[in-house]
Amino acid sequence: MRTADLELAARCRAGDADAFEELYRQHARRLFSLVVRMVGSADEAEDLLQEVFLQAHRKLAGFRGESTLGTWLYRLTMNHCLDHLRGRQAKMSRATDSLDDEESAEPMAPAPAVPAAISRMDLEKAIASLPPGSRAAFLLHDVEGFEHREIAGILGVSEGTSKSQVHKARLKLRALLRR
């Protein structure tokens, strides 16, 4: 896997346009889905992913194969999404929650359980309402299937922070989805 990644990266660095397109085809679908869920708009996601791949093209020289190319691309993508959301937040009034929102969403009173069959639309809507930090961790863990160790590397946080963000996200989603 790593050898294949290094070979592909080397071909991209050597200016092989087919290799870079191959890299795009391998990862674009999952990354696009992730970005749509992070920013809530397919149009914005398209612009952001274009910037991510442009940045990847510039930075491939620095790829040393310590992680997989996929993980490396996820790191670029999430950095870009979070920067974008910070910028959006700066343009809006300061009323929105911060990226490091510490709020716990768990209601104190007992409430009905989350329905056994959660509709996709309800879940997508609930995910969109999460603060960006915990949304990022939840998407990477529960949707994309990364382990906390990998998420720590992608988001530049500790493994404990990743676990804590996923826990907060699950608590908030639980509160939103049970009625």
Add this chain to the structure above:
Amino acid sequence: MNCESYEDLLGDYVDGARATDRPGDERLGAFERHLAGCARCQALVADFTSLRDAASTLGDHAPPQRLWTRIAASIEEEQRRPWWRPLGHAVPAWAAVAAAAALVLLIGGATWLAWRHEPAQAPQQAVSAPTEPEAIPVEQHYEAAIAGLQQLADSQNASLDPETRAVLKENLAVLDRAISESRAALADEPENALAQASLLDALDTKVALLQDTVALAADEGNPSDEAAAAAKELN
């Protein structure tokens, strides 16, 4: 032990961790005994498991076909663009020149940035610089670039509205924290590749943010006298 103290293990349990698979993990064993008698934790495990199952089956959003065409075109365009204008948005000429001058004056980092932005062609331009970039750690190049850009950004800060200034300051503080945390991790484990990558990413982002600050200040109106003077001085 109360429920909150098992928060991390509850997540691990939902993700499939079991005491029988981790014989030495006494906390996990203790959590499983707690779970057997705690309705609250049982409800959380059930709901979190449903959430996890539903999330893992969410479908993909397919990117439009035109996206690759746009990316390929933007790469081609960037390869024709001067190395000191890597940003995707229009930067006023004086700001671009000032930022470029800051980079050229202050760095071997110019060498490094050029190499990062134009892997195919830029190294030839950069290698002609009188410094010996390979002998200087990458981090120092960034620090030099940041110091120059910071000075330039500080000189123009007055032309930004107070709210934007506050947000930029906050974002810089977030980046500085990330840089400190990465350095602390590297102090413990100098070979930690993730910490190295995180540090370089944070430094890279800080350079980009400062470049954006310079551009944003210019967008707010004409450059201040101080900024113009700084730009002149850097030239």
